[in-house]
Amino acid sequence: MIKVNDNFRILPESYLFSEVAARLRHFKEAHPEANVIRMDIGDVTRPLVPAAVEAMTEAVKEMSVSETFRGYGPEQGYPFLREPIARIDYQERGIDISADEIFISDGAKSDLGNLGDIFGPGLKVAVADPSYPAYVDANVIDGRGGTLEEGRWSDLIYLDCLPENDFKPSLPKERPDVIILCYPNNPTGASITKAELQEWIDYARREGSLIIYDSAYEAYVTDPSTVRSVYEAEGAKEVAIEVRSFSKTAGFTGMRCGYTVVPEALKGRFADGSEVSLRKLWNRRQCTKFNGASYIVQRGAAALYTEEGRRQVRESVAYYMENAHAIRKALREAGFEVTGGVDSPYVWARRADEPDSWALFGRLLSEAALSCTPGSGFGTLGQGYIRFTGFNSAENTAEAMSRLRKLFSATVETAE
Ligand SMILES: *Cc1c(COP(=O)(O)O)cnc(C)c1O
Secondary structure, three states: OOOOOOHHHHOOOOOHHHHHHHHHHHHHHHOOOOOOEEOOOOOOOOOOOHHHHHHHHHHHHHHOOOOOOOOOOOOOOOHHHHHHHHHHHHHHHOOOOOHHHEEEEOOHHHHHHHHHHHOOOOOOEEEEEOOOHHHHHHHHHOOOOOOEEOOEEOOOEEEEOOHHHOOOOOOOOOOOOEEEEEOOOOOOOOOOEHHHHHHHHHHHHHHOOEEEEEOOOHHHOOOOOEOOOHHHOOOHHHOEEEEEEOHHHHOOOOOOOEEEEOOOOOEEEOOOOOEEEHHHHHHHHHHHHOOOOOHHHHHHHHHOOOHHHHHHHHHHHHHHHHHHHHHHHHHHHOOOEEEEOOOOOEEEEEEOOEOOHHHHHHHHHHHHOEEOEEHHHHOHHHOOOEEEEOOOOHHHHHHHHHHHHHHHHHHHHHHO
């Protein structure tokens, strides 16, 4: 038999979202009459924006005739998409990023994992606790985890996100080679100001660390003082890679498209000491292991940069944000301690009388037929928290919040 990657053996079996799904299935089997409302959805529910649908329909037609048919495209993505990204997402916001520093992907998750291909051996990686589970798991699969001890990997450096620091960690005590940051944050909903981001960039420049900045929720930023791109900080182009996605903004979770920015100024070092551009390495990696995102999907993504497309994306984001605001308000009124839901579709909450995430999850499910995501699944410091998302419909969100108010009205009255 073939020898396999032993890191899969040490990777814990239960993936957070499948465990939630399994518990929901059991509950529905036992209570077929219950109308469970999913407030745990990490997926969008609104259909694709019309501008993208039109562009993709056109693209399908092109593919059906020999004159306009397209086979393999550029591994880096088509210029018709890379150029508007560079212009609209960066240059028009005063950030000097060029189209050839942008690599179109089949989504942020792939690139967040694949970036490990360009790292040398034995690198120390810092992740936030709590964080999006794929950061940790991908690094464990690549052998950078060490051993799992009480919920934490021995070789990873954890950045504690607590209410005391507004879920924005302080700089690490031990120097990491790679720092993974995500703002606006999933799961806490925390966002970051330019001054706060600048501290991370200055640290990375001082220490020679690389920052991988996941800004999958950039479109949800509403506060003008919140950062949208890592490159808003001075000197970030020398130390940061930015990973973005069309998933949560334009309904592309099933279409698969995102992009990664690897600035030319970003350098690495081979074992012999010689310097190399990370952009060049990433390009080489992509050309070898990736044959480009679908032409049709890239046409759809490009349509998001037209005036009409931009308006539709804003509308979609506003719809989810209205849900997030309603969730935030209802949880507060029901006696929860609440954060997030301002620059992010995620609301992060806990209550003093329920210190265990899975127990609180179980209570909401059995007593109100509501599902949420237990915060402990995002890291040890998520214990006690639950995550709600604004991705359900406005109607379902309203019904869910009314159930929540009812369930906790007794507790709130006693507390007052
Ligand atoms: C959803 C999500 C992703 C994955 O995005 P895809 O482009 O669909 O792969 C990446 N990062 C965070 C924080 C997410 O929430």
